[in-house]
Amino acid sequence: MxxxxxxxxxxxxxxxxxxxxxxxxxxxxxxxxxxxxxxxxxxxxxxxxxxxxxxxxxxxxxxxxxxxxxxxxxxxxxxxxxxxxxxxxxxxxxxxxxxxxxxxxxxxxxxxxxxxxxxxxxxxxxxxxxxxxxxxxxxxxxxxxxxxxxxxxxxxxxxxxxxxxxxxxxxxxxxxxxxxxxxxxxxxxxxxxxxxxxxxxxxxxxxxxxxxxLASGPRLRSILHPEDGSEPPDEPYTQGPRGTVNPRYTLSDKLWQYLQNYADKHRGKGNGFGFGLVGPDDVARTLSARYHKDGSEILIAQHGRNPRRLTPRECARLMGFERPGEASFVIPVADTSAYQQFGNAxxxxxxxxxxxxxxxxxxxxxxxxxxxxxxxxxxxxx
CATH class of the missing domain: 3.40.50.150 (Vaccinia Virus protein VP39)
Structure with missing residues (x-):
């Protein structure tokens, strides 16, 4: 219709x-x-x-x-x-x-x-x-x-x-x-x-x-929230004067332990399964439509804490819908839908x-x- x-x-x-x-x-x-x-x-x-x-x-x-x-x-x-x-x-x-x-x-x-x-x-x-x-x-x-x-x-x-x-x-x-x-x-x-x-x-x-x-291509740092106050807060993704990522994107102890155990199990069988733990100077795996399930394909390492998922805003930047430092792309849907949409884009x-x-x-x-x-x-x- x-x-x-x-x-x-x-x-x-x-x-x-x-x-x-x-x-x-x-x-x-x-x-x-x-x-x-x-x-x-x-x-x-x-x-x-x-x-x-x-x-x-x-x-x-x-x-x-x-x-x-x-x-x-x-x-x-x-x-x-x-x-x-x-x-x-x-x-x-x-x-x-x-x-x-x-x-x-x-x-x-x-x-x-x-x-x-x-x-x-x-x-x-x-x-x-x-x-x-x-x-x-x-x-x-x-x-x-x-x-x-x-x-x-x-x-x-x-x-x-x-x-x-x-x-x-x-x-x-x-x-x-x-x-x-x-x-x-x-x-x-x-x-x-x-x-x-x-x-x-x-x-x-x-x-x-x-x-x-390829050698001089951008790194994840270019699309991540800087969390240093240089970007204004972008609710609900970041908060506070430093624009820190909302804690809800950090994996729970239960989910993080499950992903580690699952990876160890498959590694022992020689299947090569593993989560994609990356830092600011790395390059991510392919963002997929299933990212909303556990975020395992792209996990951002955090000092002293469990890793976190990308926020939908970071996904928008990773897919080229907006430039770092911008919040110009309107995301009017819940996170689950947003992850699916960017993963299919x-x-x-x-x-x-x-x-x-x-x-x-x-x-x-x-x-x-x-x-x-x-x-x-x-x-x-x-």
Whole structure:
């Protein structure tokens, strides 16, 4: 069911002309989560005209962080949205879940000697919805994001269906992909695969994407609360004049002992399981959607105390949604939902780098600028 952002009208105090620059291109944001892909493409002048995200808690965070626009739809379940109801766009963005493709119906097609396509192979998966929207709108370009294992998922069959669908059935033969580790941009090991496709031929390549030097990458210190008074208190995450982290993020004795015992047990079996205890000069493991359960993948060491979880504010910084020292990203949900949302998100810095690299090959509709003449608003005060 589609939901619409509430538009807000801003009254003008005097008659004046505003030169409003047209967006360079229009894009849609599918499986949007909390808007990591959108942030990266807005930074290069794109204008988002449609969003879909089924999770109501993620919708709440998304809506709290993007300007209300009465021309922009925030839809829920994309499987219930007719492609014809989606506005025209130049670029499609999607971070769809990794799912196996069913072979139901495919063997029957083969036995009849008929070709089968994505409507048979991908039916019932969310990639099907990406494909049907691309088929209908034929955007100039798209960027798809997924977990690193997509390339090996289901013994490689999943990726084969995706590539074949995009190239052979939808006509995007100019298709490129690359696995990138966010470690070069943020202090977190997080590998994701990105697929960029273009309707027309051009000179794009992921091979010459500028990637920061790994050795000089940032450390956790850059995203942690400094707890020295240099940041104002950020309730409920930090408190007091020094902005110290709320004690509720420190592990209880019971949970800390359980994690140590569990790690010892698996270490003895040679399984290699262990919690990720790190300090300010380290790099974190991958933040996952299950972080809310026990925080074991990223535990911050504390002198004289049990380790603690990252706060949701630190997770926002670790995922690139805001810069250290800021508290600009609105987190309107409880910690459990916030951890899930950040764990499912894409690192904004990585997307921004890709978007900038894509920029020369995307449509540019920014000129000439529009000139809006706003009427004089007369005061009725005596």
């Amino acid at each position: 589609k939901q619409q952002f509430e538009g807000r009208a801003v009254a003008q105090s005097s008659s004046r002309s505003i030169r409003r620059k047209r967006p360079a291109f229009r894009f849609i944001d599918l499986f949007a989560g909390i808007g990591g892909l959108r942030r990266g493409f807005e930074q290069i002048g794109g204008h988002c005209v449609f969003t879909s995200e089924w999770n109501t808690q993620s919708q709440k965070t998304y809506a709290a962080n993007f300007r209300a626009d009465d021309q922009h739809l925030l839809a829920g379940d994309i499987t219930q949205v007719d492609a014809a109801d989606i506005p025209q766009h130049d670029v499609l963005l999607a971070g769809f879940p990794c799912q196996p493709f069913s072979i139901a119906g495919v063997s029957k097609k083969n036995s009849l000697g008929r070709a089968h396509g994505f409507r048979d192979e991908a039916q019932g998966t969310l990639f099907f919805d990406v494909a049907r929207i691309i088929e209908h709108h034929k955007p100039a370009a798209f960027l798809l994001e997924n977990v690193k294992n997509l390339a090996r998922h289901d013994k490689g069959r999943t990726f084969q269906v995706i590539v074949r669908t995009l190239q052979e059935e939808l006509g995007y033969h100019n298709l490129h992909w690359r696995i990138l580790n966010a470690r070069c941009w943020v202090p977190q090991n997080r590998e994701r695969i990105f697929l960029a496709g273009f309707r027309n031929s051009n000179g794009f390549s992921f091979d010459n994407l500028p990637v920061p030097d 894409v690192v904004v810095d990585v997307v921004a780098a890709i978007a900038e690299h894509l920029r020369p090959w995307l449509p540019d509709r920014s000129a000439p600028p529009q000139q809006l003449h706003l009427p004089l608003q007369l005061s009725t005060d005596d």
